[in-house]
Amino acid sequence: MRRIYPAARQAGVRLDASWRMAVTDAGAVAGPADLSPALDWIPAPVPGTAAEALRLAGRYRAEAPSPLHDKDIWYLTEVRCEAPGDAVLVLDGLATIAEVYWNGALVLRSDSMFRAHEVAVEAGTENTLAICFRALYPRLDAKGPRARWRPQLALHQGLRLVRTTLLGHMPGWCPEVHAVGPWRPVHLIENKEYYLEVERFSAILAEDGSGRLEIVLKDSGFPPETRLKCAGSSAVFGKDPDGRRVAHLTIPDVAPWWPHTHGTPTLHEVTIEAAGTVVSLGRTGFRRIEVDRGSDGRGFGLRVNGVGVFCRGAVWTSADIVRLPGDRDAYRPWLALAAEAGMNMLRIGGTMAYESPAFFELCDDLGILVWQDFQFANYDYPVADEAFAASVREEARQLLERTQANPSLAVLCGGSEIYQQGAMLGLPESRWKGPLTEDLLPSVCAELRPDVSYVPNAPCDGAMPFSPNEGVAHYYGVGAYRRPLEDARRAEVRFAAECLAFANVPQQATLDAHLAAMPGHDPRWKQRVPRDRGVGWDFEDVRDHYVRLLHGVEPAELRYGDPARYLDFGRAAGCAVMEACFAEWRRAASTCRGALVWTFQDLLPGAGWGVVDATGEPKPVWYALKRAFRPVQVSLTDEGTNGLSVHVLNETASDRPVVLTLACLRDGSVPVVSGRREMMLAARSNAEIAATDLFGAFFDTTYAYRFGPPAHDVTVARLLDPDTGAVLAEAFHFLPGCEAGRLPPALDATVDRDLDGAWTLTLKTDRLARSVHVFDPAFRPADDWFHLAPGADKRVRLVRRAGADLEAVPQGEIAAINGAGVLRYKAG
Known part of the structure; x- marks a missing residue:
């Protein structure tokens, strides 16, 4: 749907107050005239869902959801207008089989959750608006064209025939919370002549560094001298042969928009001025996106403004599975966490739902690229x-029209695992590669967003569409398929649109507050652990496999005898796997140009896939990704008989002086061999250095030659600021099996305030402390579940938690997985 902007005055009314809702048996009420005042009416938020209204009334819990798709649900409100006359009713999203009644007359039937509607109505001064959401289950039983395959993803095969979200229909993935209701805003527009409609909004960065802005308006009767203004430049609107108003504006040397990891996401205000009236079209950014297929033509990556960008982040699920919000306040804390973690891309997968313009606007602000699947999966x-095709075409057009101004939109994808599903069932390519993703969707994308790259499906390309060594992959070699960590390199991943799924354990405070259940033993615990349908394992089994592999302990025995320690080892293993895989993928010689972790947030508190739990608290693996995603980074990889390789990266636009240090420690404390090098990391650089180059002599850093017992157990690499000595980045390599006899570390902690008044926790240790966890009820640490080595202080900024007492000072506990107890601290 085209964006409509208020001009001379605000003439539209957002209908978001005084709604009532009632639940009836399917088909029991034919129309609004049959609605009885005796029905159990409850207040209902709009935009919102029936589940949210019931939750607010104390009648619904996402943890034990009641079915809603077997019922009809009625919404009702009274609308007062300034004066009688023609008006337009705008409904931005109705989930899913909806009938809209204006003053008792049926004015719209909708069968797509993903389409907005404009309906002309005759308004009186007092009006009644009723919306009935008919039961979806009977629609799912209707017969349709014969399917060539039947996936196990969701409960009902009839979902392929209805345009609605798969959220709530995928057991093992998410709670069965049904999306029903006016989940996007409802407006009434009176006096539409006071509005202008933007039919086209194109902002690109040309190769010469200029910004090219094109705006096409539906002719609104504005005077001839109507001007388009942006970034200090302006142009006069002309008319095209179809009578539309068109302006082309070139802005020399415009400040470009960058992903925040590679530069500043600069945005520019766009306005239209005519006869003393100024209309803001919001902000946009100028950037250029190109697909990089690699030297062999088989890869996939993005170049932004001519610079190769390693895309890292996660797959978005929902800000709230119950109410499916679309407002800035709902999105802001989640997206702020993504940016803080160094994520420069989020993917909205084909199993989710389209997010509102506010999502993209915040991603514009924060410098986060968006990979957008059309809502098709399996x-x-x-x-x-x-x-069906016509409805899909309109669905796609509306999505692209409302996001035309957003520079964050970087990839459009035909959907999730359609190709993979057909190919894995043994069907030939001609059966699973078809016109939906090869013709219909790309044609709409080419018309409305030619500046955005298009991918037919995720995954795609390769000998099989799911082969990770070509094109776009869903990589679960490390993860669900329990491959060794070396597989992250051996698989030659080019771009993982999703990867590394684990049942990630939340912080203990979240479990204490929201899930008082014993891990592994309590059905309530297992209910929150994700699993695929039809398999005899879940993703907790996957996590336990890597606990066993990395720490040499038996998870089942540990869970039986010491559940708290079992969970800590699970947290630590998840962190180690994430950091190890991204160290492989980000090195200079890697074939990988991007990887997005499955998933960003949980839908319920528990050990779900998310790296942020359902309450908004970062899990331990979030901190691991924050370390792995640093734009200025050091990492270590085990190259066998070639020894350790040190990888140093600088993705920023400026050269960066650093000091690189490397030390091999025995018993986690005594340096056996060490090296140091002053370096200038060139802008946009990625280099590999052999550890022996830093030592100046041979040393068996990987214990590959096994000449006698190992001389060390851990290697520590650091990047230091040459002026302050501050640690910019650290990396650790542990020799397998060398931690058993290590003495516990002696930790020391102090709390002080920096020059800006922010609290900082300073930690030091006499020997290596593994997986150090900081818990403070009033403050969240900027880093957590990190390794701490002697030789340099660790300064951790403490961020006051939302809702915490403003007078509270830091006081909490610090523990290490190889420690002998808990260290308590308190600000003096």
Whole structure:
């Protein structure tokens, strides 16, 4: 749907107050005239869902959801207008089979959750608006075109015939919370002549560094001298042969928009001025995105403004599975955490739902690229049906029209695992590669967002569409398939649109507050652990495999005898796997150009896939990713008989002087061999250095030659600021099996305030402390579950938690997984 902007005055009314909702049996009420005042009416937020209204009334819990798709749900409100006359009712999203009644007359039937509607109505001064959401289950039983395959993803095969979210229909993935209701805003527009409609909004960065802005308006009767203004430049609107108003504006040397890891996400205000009236079209950014297929033409990566960008982040699920919000306040804390973790891309997968313009605007602000799947996943969709195809085409057009101004939109994808599903069932390519993703969707994308790269499906390309060594992959070699960590390199991943799924354990405070259940023993615990349908394992089994591999302990025995320590080892293993895989993928010689972790946030508190739990608290693996995603970074990889390699990266636009140090420690404390080098990290550089080059002599850093017992157990690499000595980045390499006899570390902690008044926790140790955890009820640490080595202080900024007492001072506990107890601290 085209964006409509208020001009001379605000003439639209957002209908978000005084709604009532009632639940009835399916088909029990034919129309609004049959609604009884005796029905159990409850207040209902709009935009919102029936589940949210019921939750606010104390009648619904996401932890034990009641089905809603077997019922009809009625929404009702009274609308007062300034004066009688023609008006337009705008409904931005109705989930899913909806009938809209204006003053008792049926004015709209909608069968797509993903389409907005404009309906002309005759408004009186007092009006009644009723919306009935008919039961979805009977619709799912309707017969449709025969499917060529039947996936196990969701409960009902009829979902392929209905345009609705798969959230709530995927057991093992998410709670069965059904999306029903006016989940996007409802407006009434009176006096539409006071509005202008933007039909096209294009902002690109040309190769010469200039910004090219094109705006096409539906002719609104504005005078001839109507001007477009942006970034200090302006142009006069002309008319095209179709009578539309068109302006082309070139802005020399415009400040470009960058992902925040590579530069500043600069945005520019766009305005239209005519006869003393100024209309803001919001902000936009100028950037250029190109697909990089690599030297062999088989890869996939993005170049932004001519610079190769390693895309890292996660797959977005929902800000709230119950209410499916679309406002800035709902998105802001989640997206702020993504940016803080160094994520420069989020993917909205085909199993989720389209997010609102506010999501993209915040991503614009924060410098986060968005990979947007169209909402298709796994099924064989009936695109040969003309009505279905027409609805999908309009769905795609509306998504792209409302995001035309957003520079954050970087990739458009035909959906998730359609190709993979057909290919894994043994069907030939001609059966699973079809016009939906090869013709219909790319044609709409080429028309409305030619500046955005298009991918037919995720995954795609390769000998099989799911082969990770070509094109776009869903990589679970390390993860679900329990491959050794070396597989992250051996698989030659080019771009992982999703990867590394684990049942990530939340912080203990979240479990204490929201899930008082014993891990592994309590059905309530297992209910929150994700699993694929039809398999005899879950993703906790996957995590336990890597606990066993990395720490040499038996998870089942540990869980039986010491559940708290079992969870800590699970947290530590998840961190180690994440950091190790991204160290492989970000090195200079890697074939990988991006990887997005499955998933960003949980939908319920528990050991879900998310790296942030459902309460908004970062999990331990979030901190690991924050370390792995640093734009200025050091990492270590085990190259066997070639020894350790040190990788130093600088993705920023400026050269960076650093000091690189490397030390091999025995018993986690005594340096056996060490090296140091002053370096200038060139802008946009990625280099590999052999550890022996820093030592100046041979040393068996990987214990590959095994000449006698190992002389060390851990290697520590640091990048230091040459002026202050501050640690910019650290990396650790542990020799397998060398931690058993290590003495516990003696930790020391002090709390002080920096020059800006922020609290900082300073830690030091006499020997290596593994997986150090900081817990403070009033403050969240900027880093957590990190390794701490002697030789340099660790300064951790403490961020006051939302809702914490403003007078509270830091006081909490510090523990290490190889420690002998808990260290308590308190600000003096």
